[in-house]
Amino acid sequence: MNAQIWMGILLPFIGTSAGAAMVFFLKDSISKNLQRVLTGFAAGVMVAASFWSLLQPALEGAEHMGKLSFVPAAAGFLIGMGFLLLLDELTPHMHLDNEEEGPKLSLKRTTKLILAVTLHNIPEGMAVGVVYANLVNGNGLVSGAGALALAIGIAIQNFPEGAIVSMPLMAEGMPRRTTFWYGVLSGAVEPIAALLTILASGLIISLLPYMLAFAAGAMFYVVVEELIPEMSEGGHSNWGTIAFAFGFVLMMVLDVALG
Numbered sequence: 001m002n003a004q005i006w007m008g009i010l011l012p013f014i015g016t017s018a019g020a021a022m023v024f025f026l027k028d029s030i031s032k033n034l035q036r037v038l039t040g041f042a043a044g045v046m047v048a049a050s051f052w053s054l055l056q057p058a059l060e061g062a063e064h065m066g067k068l069s070f071v072p073a074a075a076g077f078l079i080g081m082g083f084l085l086l087l088d089e090l091t092p093h094m095h096l097d098n099e100e101e102g103p104k105l106s107l108k109r110t111t112k113l114i115l116a117v118t119l120h121n122i123p124e125g126m127a128v129g130v131v132y133a134n135l136v137n138g139n140g141l142v143s144g145a146g147a148l149a150l151a152i153g154i155a156i157q158n159f160p161e162g163a164i165v166s167m168p169l170m171a172e173g174m175p176r177r178t179t180f181w182y183g184v185l186s187g188a189v190e191p192i193a194a195l196l197t198i199l200a201s202g203l204i205i206s207l208l209p210y211m212l213a214f215a216a217g218a219m220f221y222v223v224v225e226e227l228i229p230e231m232s233e234g235g236h237s238n239w240g241t242i243a244f245a246f247g248f249v250l251m252m253v254l255d256v257a258l259g
Contacts, residue, residue, distance in 0.1 A: 004144060005132050008151040009194045012124055013187045015155030019162025020183020023176045026167065033239055038160030040231035040240030043223045044247025045157040046124075050223075052255040053150035054127060054216035057134070057141040061209035072209035079210075080217025084123060088225070114165055118186045120226065121161070123218030124154045125190035129197025130211045136198055141208060145258035153251040154190075162187060 055073055062069040131147040142150075166183035170176060201208060231240030 004148075005135065005198075008132055008147055009128060009191050011151040012121070012128060012154040012158050012190045012194075015158035016121065016162040016187025016190070017184045019159040019164075020166040020180050020187075022163045023166045023170050023179050023183075026163075032234065035160070035164070036231050036233070036237070036240040037243040038163070039227050040243035041247035042157035042160050043227035043231060043240075044244035044249075045153045045251045046219050046223050046227070046247075047244075048248045048251035048255070049127070049150050049153040050216040050219045052252060053131060053142065053146060053153070054212045054219075057131075057146075058209040058212040058216070061141040061212070073213040076210040076213025077217035077220070080123070080214035080219075081221045082217075083214070084119075084218045084221035084225075087119060087122075088221075114182060114186055118189055120222050121158070121187055121190045122193050123215060123222060124158070125193030126197050127215035127219060128154060128190070129194035130201070130208070130215050132194065133198045133201035133211070134208055137201060137208070141212070146255060149251075149254040149258040153254055156250070157247065158187060158190075 055077065058073040058076060059069060062072045065071065128147075128151050131142045131150050134142045135144055135147060162183045165186045166179040169179035169182055174182075197211070201211065231237065231244065
């Protein structure tokens with residue numbers, strides 16, 4: 001793999017790490033309104049990336065199937081949603097909203113928070129792995145610029161996720177450096193998932209349209225199950241909606257301009 005592919009694989013991880021680094025620049029916690037804006041923006045980016053960088057290439061890659069060209073995209077999307085649903089059920093998971101009152105977090109809830117964000121990062125790593133697997137195998141479904149646009153978009157939306165892990169831990173009283181490394185580690189699954197996806201794709205090249213749609217379905221699950229409920233919670237939910245629109249448009253522009 002060349003330097004371009006390695007950079008694309010690492011960009012989302014860099015985004016998570018940059019978000020975790022906010023513990024060195026912000027106070028003990030993120031305001032509800034700011035968290036709502038960041039979450040809405042991340043949701044918009046993921047929805048746009050799921051369609052333009054994943055579902056659309058999946059549909060184009062199955063054009064030879066004629067009127068049945070929708071099958072890989074539809075099947076892969078539903079399997080991706082189902083996979084995340086199953087993972088959600090089998091893992092001691094939690095939503096990103098606050099289930100307990102007060103500024104302090106229990107150790108159990110803190111552990112679940114880290115796990116929740118880490119789980120979110122698995123489908124994002126897979127999505128990056130799928131588009132770069134397309135380049136490695138020379139399928140031509142996604143251009144190098146299009147793959148880079150997806151990696152940049154996921155890196156942008158990972159920024160608030162890194163902060164969402166690290167900031168509550170700092171509010172709990174952990175040292176800033178320790179909370180930073182927890183945030184970094186939550187994103188470490190992304191390059192691992194990307195590499196494993198690339199390696200696996202070499203064995204199942206014909207299934208790339210299904211894999212693209214699978215990644216899209218997994219990302220949509222995260223948006224619908226986690227991000228949208230959080231950005232809409234409480235008063236002033238319109239801030240989350242506005243941020244969603246800006247995130248969606250930014251990712252659309254990146255994909256069209258670079259793709």
